[in-house]
Amino acid sequence: MLGILLYCRPGFENDCANEIQDKAGALNVFGFIKTQRQSGYVFYQCYNPEDVLELAKGIDYSQLIFARQMIAVKTFLKALPLQDRITPILDAMRDLPMGGDLYVETPEGDETKPLLTFCRKFTVPLRQALKKQNILTAKENRKKICYHLCFLDNQSTYIGYSLPQNRNEQYMGIMRLRFPSEAPSRSTLKLEEALHTFLTAEEREERFKSGMHAVDLGACPGGWTYQLVRQGMFVSCVDNGAMAQSLMDSGQVKHFMEDGFKFEPERKNIDWLVCDMIEKPKRVAQLMAKWLVEGWCKETIFNLKLPMKKRYQEAQQDIKIITDILEDAGIKYQLQAKQLYHDREEISVHISLLGNVWGKQIGHDQ
Ligand SMILES: C[S@@+](CC[C@H](N)C(=O)[O-])C[C@H]1O[C@@H](n2cnc3c(N)ncnc32)[C@H](O)[C@@H]1O
Structure with missing residues (x-):
């Protein structure tokens, strides 16, 4: 395993990074931050790969202020071949524990917005392939881990999973609500x-x-x-x-x-x-x-x-x-x-x- 991926509001990467460093330090786990301004995510790479799961279990997601999602990352794949992205992704996911669901996502942000359509479309064949390989349950099961692929562009993605009871259940960590027209303000x-x-x-x-x-x-x-x-x-x-x-x-x-x-x-x-x-x-x-x-x-x-x-x-x-x-x-x-x-x-x-x-x-x- 590589590290912990957190989604946050674009512009709040520093706050999210300070927070994960604090929490990891308190658990005696050490690593370094990879992020970019306005990117909507923070990646905390652990020096010791064995620490990643300890962090994912040891940090209480509900107690994180600036993170919208917490994902234990297995690997980061780049330069995925456009004609077949699925094969290398399956290879990377083969030895992960059985998943109960799959989210193909991208961090929130103006730059990644155009990727959302790709993410939605790509979910269908990937889900089928994972089921065929027997690493995703035939029926969605939110009591199990949920796989997350977080694409930064259409050829690079983090691959990992969130733990049941210690994550945000919403896609991209975002709660979509309909604005009630009778309400006097968007607040x-x-x-x-x-x-x-x-x-x-x-x-x-x-x-x-x-x-x-x-x-x-x-x-x-x-x-x-x-x-x-x-x-x-x-x-x-x-x-x-x-x-x-x-x-x-x-x-x-x-x-x-x-x-x-x-x-x-x-x-x-x-x-x-x-x-x-x-x-x-x-x-x-x-x-x-x-x-x-x-x-x-x-x-x-x-x-x-x-x-x-x-x-x-x-x-x-x-x-x-x-x-x-x-x-x-x-x-x-x-x-x-x-x-x-x-x-x-x-x-x-x-x-x-x-x-x-x-x-x-x-x-x-x-
Ligand atoms: C962000 S707005 C509140 C919006 C409101 N929650 C809504 O959903 O429509 C902040 C409000 O706080 C009020 N406010 C600021 N300081 C205040 C104070 N000391 N006592 C009472 N109201 C105050 C302002 O008048 C303003 O209407």
């Missing part, structure tokens, strides 16, 4: 993606439902509130701007023209706090921790805006502000941070309280 997709990324379907059914109370800080014009309202929640929106009339007409929304940093909820037992204020990330981090420590909310999803250069370092500092405050207060929690497909220069964070919250058992007490 709505950020919260929708966050909910699908951070909570399982069962968790959403139990913890994100009709009749609950939510606060939306920096709510205008209402894209995030739309997600809460359509779920049947009652929402207090805090922002000096104007909320979409359609949301106000729902009867589920109260608008407070106040500063989100000074706002105190009338009810001190809010189910969800969401926050998309464009503000310094350290200030937002402190505010989110305050709400959780005061017991004003059980669960929160918020964005940290990262317009600076060293985004990985900033994100780590911001998260540490929160975890230090929660730990000092003896609070048990679960935290996940990700740069989602619909996030721009920002990341999304989800924190839920664990244990006995207002007399109800939540999650698994650690």
Whole structure:
């Protein structure tokens, strides 16, 4: 094996590279980075080929902030013959473990966009050939490893696989969502993606439902509130701007023209706090921790805006502000941070309280 391939948002390669180097170092695995600016991927080549699987198993994909996918790479093939790419690819894949699915991909980016059609077309004959060789299950099986071919041009590709339970299940690591035409802003997709990324379907059914109370800080014009309202929640929106009339007409929304940093909820037992204020990330981090420590909310999803250069370092500092405050207060929690497909220069964070919250058992007490 050669190394670990990560997909990321184009422009965030440095942050993704810093993160994988940190994680690998913590596992005493060493290697070097191969990447290009705006390429949408980072490759971490291990000095010792035996370390690759250790990394792919040892790094928790869900805890990576800037990676959209994590692939253990067997090899990189270049100058594939145009008249028969399949034979050398099959040769390279023959001794891999049995795969349950195949993704022929390319990193996200303007340069690689034209390759997408090729990837789609090439999937069909390659899938057939792999099945014939008995290295791909006849029926798709997502409980097994998934093969990834990541083409950089139509003759060069990384070949590897992702591990079940430790990967993004979506093609190219991208969650495609349809923009709901009634939503007042495209931002709505950020919260929708966050909910699908951070909570399982069962968790959403139990913890994100009709009749609950939510606060939306920096709510205008209402894209995030739309997600809460359509779920049947009652929402207090805090922002000096104007909320979409359609949301106000729902009867589920109260608008407070106040500063989100000074706002105190009338009810001190809010189910969800969401926050998309464009503000310094350290200030937002402190505010989110305050709400959780005061017991004003059980669960929160918020964005940290990262317009600076060293985004990985900033994100780590911001998260540490929160975890230090929660730990000092003896609070048990679960935290996940990700740069989602619909996030721009920002990341999304989800924190839920664990244990006995207002007399109800939540999650698994650690
Ligand atoms: C990115 S927009 C929010 C978009 C919103 N989530 C949506 O989906 O429509 C950021 C909002 O934060 C608000 N904001 C910034 N600082 C604020 C503060 N201190 N208190 C309340 N709102 C604030 C701005 O007025 C702006 O409407």
